Amino acid sequence: MAREYEPVESPDETTVFAYHDLTPPTTADVYRAHRTVSEYLPQTPLVRCEWLSAELDADVYLKREDTLPTGAFKVRGGVNLVSRLSEEFRERGLIAASTGNHGQSVAYAGREFDVPVTICLPEDANPGKVRAMERFGAEITYHGDDYDEARSHAERLATEEGYRYVHSANESELVAGVGTGGIEIVEELPDVDACLAPIGGGSCASGYCLTVGELTDADVVGVQSRAAPAAYRAWRDGHLAPHDTMETTAEGLATRVPFALTQEILREKLDDFLLVEDDAINPAIKRLLEEEHVLMEGACATAVVALMDHHERFKDKTVVLPVSGRNLAVEKLGRIIGDSHATSPE
Numbered sequence: 426m427a428r429e430y431e432p433v434e435s436p437d438e439t440t441v442f443a444y445h446d447l448t449p450p451t452t453a454d455v456y457r458a459h460r461t462v463s464e465y466l467p468q469t470p471l472v473r474c475e476w477l478s479a480e481l482d483a484d485v486y487l488k489r490e491d492t493l494p495t496g497a498f499k500v501r502g503g504v505n506l507v508s509r510l511s512e513e514f515r516e517r518g519l520i521a522a523s524t525g526n527h528g529q530s531v532a533y534a535g536r537e538f539d540v541p542v543t544i545c546l547p548e549d550a551n552p553g554k555v556r557a558m559e560r561f562g563a564e565i566t567y568h569g570d571d572y573d574e575a576r577s578h579a580e581r582l583a584t585e586e587g588y589r590y591v592h593s594a595n596e597s598e599l600v601a602g603v604g605t606g607g608i609e610i611v612e613e614l615p616d617v618d619a620c621l622a623p624i625g626g627g628s629c630a631s632g633y634c635l636t637v638g639e640l641t642d643a644d645v646v647g648v649q650s651r652a653a654p655a656a657y658r659a660w661r662d663g664h665l666a667p668h669d670t671m672e673t674t675a676e677g678l679a680t681r682v683p684f685a686l687t688q689e690i691l692r693e694k695l696d697d698f699l700l701v702e703d704d705a706i707n708p709a710i711k712r713l714l715e716e717e718h719v720l721m722e723g724a725c726a727t728a729v730v731a732l733m734d735h736h737e738r739f740k741d742k743t744v745v746l747p748v749s750g751r752n753l754a755v756e757k758l759g760r761i762i763g764d765s766h767a768t769s770p771e
């Protein structure tokens with residue numbers, strides 16, 4: 426076992442390594458990331474949502490992060506991190522554990538920069554997502570019955586083989602990369618009043634805090650499902666304790682543990698944090714599909730629900746919400762379209 430690659434103590438319940446700098450990035454770091462990310466990824470459209478604008482008597486814009494390759498905003502972070510990887514890790518390769526968009530982001534960035542990538546998954550991982558990661562050239566390793574077991578396996582392999590373990594939130598370069606979407610918002614819509622961000626690990630909201638929050642008068646407002654409120658509790662109460670329950674249907678937000686780096690940013694800079702009912706998420710996905718023909722994951726639908734729950738607050742305001750991802754499993758989509766007729770007035 427190579428000693429220099431052994432885990433070091435983390436302020437939260439996750440595993441970090443010596444190369445994880447837990448100092449939050451600055452707005453200047455996000456600008457630096459923007460120069461890199463804009464070379465490799467297209468700027469995403471910021472499109473007025475006519476339905477929500479009319480419904481809420483507001484100017485609501487969708488930041489179409491679903492148009493990125495991989496279909497989710499996280500690839501901005503992956504590209505930035507891998508572009509700055511040291512020579513040593515370029516050869517050894519990257520490892521991550523993810524059943525979803527984080528894994529796809531690392532796999533995509535690895536292919537872009539010609540760095541080998543291993544993704545650890547639980548045995549019952551969603552085959553659609555596995556196919557996407559394989560298409561990006563990642564090696565898939567199955568281990569265990571759930572995400573936590575797969576994650577422990579990834580950490581063990583990182584220690585033994587000296588792979589660069591890419592954490593899903595405690596990575597300054599990931600957060601800076603994700604923030605580049607916020608720079609695009611600021612440049613196109615400097616008069617924005619509020620920017621909503623679904624929060625799982627907190628990289629998306631942190632990125633918007635460092636850009637939209639710092640460079641405009643807008644409030645950055647986090648959103649989480651009441652059924653998985655780990656980050657909300659940690660933010661509100663100032664701790665990093667894991668939360669027992671985690672039952673949300675929005676897999677992009679299914680995190681039990683609050684993360685040290687993103688919590689530090691959110692505690693200082695996030696203006697507000699709203700919780701929504703979990704059973705309102707699927708009907709919101711269906712409405713967006715019906716009214717705008719935009720397909721979104723449950724994670725971003727939480728922001729739509731928050732907007733509707735708090736319509737008085739956002740009336741007459743210019744509001745941005747990211748379509749943070751489009752990787753909704755087709756079986757799930759079928760159930761959503763099939764079972765929520767009651768939400769549609771027609």
Ligand SMILES: *Cc1c(COP(=O)(O)O)cnc(C)c1O
Nearest residue numbers: 625626627628629677724749750
């Ligand atoms: C990961 C993810 C989120 C949550 O982002 P964090 O940076 O983990 O807070 C929201 N939406 C989608 C689609 C995601 O993949």
